[in-house]
Amino acid sequence: MPELKRTLSHLCLVSVLMLTACAGxxxxxxxxxxxxxxLQGVTTIVDNLLYELGSNEKLIGFFAETDIDRFRSKLIEQLCQVSDGGCEYTGDSMAQAHSTMSLDQSHFDSLVNDLIAxxxxxxxxxxxxNDLLSRLVPMYDEVxxxxxxxxxDSPS
Amino acid sequence: MVKPMLCFLSLLCLGSAALAESTSKILGTSALSQLEGASGGGIVPWATIGGYGSEGEWGAAASISGVQVDDFILDTGTVLVGVNNRLELSYAQQTLQVEELASGPFDAVIQQQVYGLKVRAFGHLIYERWPQVSVGLQQKYNQNPNIAKDVLGADSDQGTDVYVSASKLWLHALGGRNVLVNATARYTNANQIGLLGFGNADGSDYQLVAEGSAALFLNPHWAVGGEYRQKPDRLSSVDESAWWDAFVAWFPNPRIAVVAAYVDLGTVALWDEQRGGYVSIQITN
Structure with a gap:
């Protein structure tokens, strides 16, 4: 009986896992x-992100000199490219864009939280x-x- | 035991609002508080550093949990501080109550304190290719060792566990959901995590045991998973089996986490087939 009980509980867990896999x-x-x-969805996400960043005390300072309109259109372009929307990102490389910021992990975490929000x-x-995050996370090292x-990039 | 802990938690809850430090880690990545006080699952310490403090920040967590199986109850209260997503200091107070010993010459209550230290060695749970790897210590003091030492033949009332944990969260891994996997190797001389003392008639008798956890995040707020903890079986007088659990965890917001689990502790001392429930509530600053 106890073995049966254990097997049943394991089966239960497995079926929960399978169901969620199906649902996804x-x-x-x-x-x-x-x-x-x-385009509409990605634009909404970017506009929401700008709104989040506007009230993020940890990150707002980095945007003091930023041309927000340009940042907005390049980010829409980038998210479109990353998500196979057929766009070509024409902005700076991630290394160029973040070269003077001296970011630490808390900035990256904070940005991810804002993007999720x-x-x-x-x-x-x-x-x-999850899919979009999994495609952006590999940029971590370059950022x-x-x-x-x-x-x-620049041979000396 | 539970009542003062609850009061303590509600105080912390109030305090956490006042202490609402700016913390940046992603929801869920503080993990939970495992039985010995470290950040982890219910029974296994993970490589995670507890609290939501990222680099340059600190975070704290407190939890109460109860395990109720057929013949005994284990209540645990824990606190931890995580600094810089690098260092974790923790404390756990465990109280084991054995129903059948209530009228006898031995302690019906066994208390143990666990002081924990964990350091993230390298890697990052989410962002880097390699898993996050941490090393930890758990220094345990059993306050009621008379059963363990006088009856069961344990060598000591205190011991130190050393462990290495590797944890990785894969985004968009299974049916579009995120999956966390953890593996832990522990070098220990504890019998039943120390509640039945340390070592045996031959001395401290350290052994290496394997522990593992897997969890599926259905969404950012809900996770289901299971854990396994291999146990040594060094006391000749009684058997000790591996522990299992299957859990559901809820992270409504970065302040609170709630876990409910089905646990199978196998044979504990004279009592076999110890199965039942586990519930834990964690408050984070």
Whole structure:
């Protein structure tokens, strides 16, 4: 009996895992860009993010000299490219954009929190949020250590 | 025990509003408070540093938990401080109540204190390719060792566990959901995490044991998972089995985490098939 009880509880857990995996399935031909709501969805996410950043005391200082209109349009372009929306990002490389900021992990964490809040407010589905984050996270090293990338870009 | 702990938690709750330090870590990445006070799952310490303090910040957490299985109850209160997402200091007070010993020559209550230290060695839970790897110590003092030493043949009333944990959160990993995996190797001389003393008739008898956890985040607020903790079986008088749990964790916001679990502690001293429930509430500053 105890063995049965244990087996049942394990089966239960496995079925919960399988159900959630099923619930997360998406149409195979749909790009992330489409799941983010296309241009309108990505624009809403970026506008929400700017709103979050505007009240983020940790990060607002970095935008003192920023041309917000340009930042906004380049970020929309970048998120479109990253999510297979067929755009070409024409802005600075991540290393160039962050080269003078001396960011630490708390800045990166704080930005990720703001982006999640922006996506929540835009009603972005959780799986699309996770997908976008998983495509942005590989930029971590370049954002945090821009000098490594700039040195290799310019041969001396 | 539970009542003063609850009062303590509500005080902390009030205090945490006043102490609302600016902390930046992502929801859930403080993890939970495991039975011995370290940031982790319910029974396994993870490589995470407790609290929501990122680099240049600090965070604190307090928890109360109760395990109720067929023949005993284990209440635990914990506090921890995480600094710079690098260093974690923790304290746990465990109280084991054994129903059947209530009228006998031995302690029906066994109390133990655990002082913990954990340092993140390298890596990052989410952002870097390598998992986050931390090393930790748990210094344990059993206050009621008479059963363990006089009856069961344990060598000592205190001991030190050393462990290495590797944890990684994969984004968009399973059905679009995020998955956390943790593996821990522990070098320990504790019997039943120290509640039945340390070592045996042959001395301290340190052994290496393996522990693991896996969790699926259904969304940022809900996670389901399971844990396994291998145990030594060094006392000749009684058996000791591995521990299992299956849990549901809820992170409504960065201040609170609630966990409910089904636990299977196997054989504990004279009592076999010890299965039941585990509930824990954690407050974070």
């Amino acid at each position: 399935q998406t149409k195979p031909d749909e790009t992330l860009y489409q799941r983010l709501g296309g 922006a996506m929540d407010a835009a009603g972005t589905p959780v799986t699309a949020q 945090m250590h821009p000098q490594r990338y700039l040195e290799t």
